[in-house]
Amino acid sequence: MSDKTLGYVYLALAMLLVGSTVVASKIAAGALPPFTATALRFALALPCFLVLLRVSGTPVPRPGRRDGAILVLQGLAGTAGYTALLMAGLRATSAADAGVILGTLPVVATVVAMALLGERPRPMLLATIALASAGLFVLHRQPAGTAAGSMSGNTLVFGAVLCEACFILLNKRLRVAVPPLALSTLMSAIGLAASLPFALAEAAWTAPVASSALLAVGYYALLPTVGGFLLWYAGTARVGATEAALFTALAPVAALLLAALLLGEPVGWRQLAGIAFVLAAVGALAFANER
Template sequence: MNRNQGYACLAAAMALVGSTVVASKIIAAGLPPFTATALRFALALPCFALLGWLTGTRLPRLGWRDWLLLTAQAGAGSVGYTTLLIAGLARTTAVDGAVILGTLPLVSAAIAIALLGERPGKATLLAIATAAAGVWLMTRGPATPGAGSWIGNALVLGAVVCEGLFILLQKRLRAPLPPLALSTVMCALGLAVCLPASLMEAPWTLALSAEALLAVAYYALVPTVAGFVLWYAGAQRVAGSEAALFTAVAPLTAVLLAAGVLHESLSAAQLAGMACVLGAVFIQGWVRKPVTVAR
């Protein structure tokens, strides 16, 4: 695979990540969040296990501290991220969710600065400020259709913070895990964490939406599993700073799909917010290597 093919893999992977916003919007209309999250992990886990068996990937020996960290990662980055994203998109538009989701690289950097004491450069501070301005521009615009949109936006931002905490906890592991092993463990622990909460939602008493179930299957098998394969296939063949720039494809794809598939309108404030977030991602991409995420 040459560099151009690597670029294509990265772009495709991030486009699939962007499509999860639309999938989550559809899921939110027909399934409770913990039930949807449990189904996602239950479908993705056998696929990751099969990939691990085919590639001979093995889980290294871990101490109890690392297992506690992995469980916390699963609670934050896997369960927290997915459930808050679905719950948020039940209350706000997919366009708003896409713009906020695009701030993930900057939120991760801000958490590292606040909790790990990392010293940011001027470019990083500029990127964080630009992304914050984008979210502010979006939220101060005309209210989006449906009551409680600000609550939905807050929940989506909470999902992004959970993913940022996932990245922070990953840095604290004493024994780094291979990416495929990490994804498999996250699916297994995420399923174990959210299963009791999903049972409390009593999904067997609900009229489950076929469209929502198909969206969960898509989320589990395409962005989660196929997106993982595409990202790592591309990231192995390009520089870290180049790979980081492709994270901008995710929110852009999400906005385009929200407008094209869900027929949501785009306000001037939303477009301005998206422009700021994309600009911030490009600034950040030039100065930091990307942190790969296994949700």
């Protein structure tokens, strides 16, 4: 197996793990309050990152006041905010719908950059936005007689996507680049510190918690969070940035398939049409960035 092919394998596995977080979050959200699940995720992931930081000899950054403030905002948005909103949203919507919405992240990040930085959109970027918007529109067309709760749940999941998009944008504003492993360690620490007070207020320990929910949080913390990090950066070290970006399209597909296989959720025309539009948008975005 060539080095580049191995990179493809690493990237594919990383995105499959990312897709599986939707199913894990759905299981955890059924028995745990959102901030409790968030705090547990980072409480488990942080020690692993600290060990990796020590073993690898990665230097711990000492950011200035401006970069320090950006890192805190990143932690609040991209870790605590993202996980808590995703968990809260999955209490009211299906994992299949959430997977499609999470697939819009690359396009949403581009839109946020244009809105906040005043970048002028090129025609191809406008096409990607239209495709992703069409996917969300189709997804939100609820059949008559279905429960109305999924709309609020989908809105919370989209809020999680916005938080992650802000994380990406803020990372580009850092004056001094932070090594990926150090950044993941810092984000886990900030996410834990931000979610812990709310988790204590939720007092989840006063009621019995299903073991499946705890196992789901443990899985989320150790495999997609820590293992996904290692696989993604092992892959990007062997593959170009444009090629790596295309692999993000695997995450919503994995979420959709795993929701059907593991949770028994029905996958209808709305989800299939939505994922088709989202995948087309991701492909068009990668093509636009390559030119």
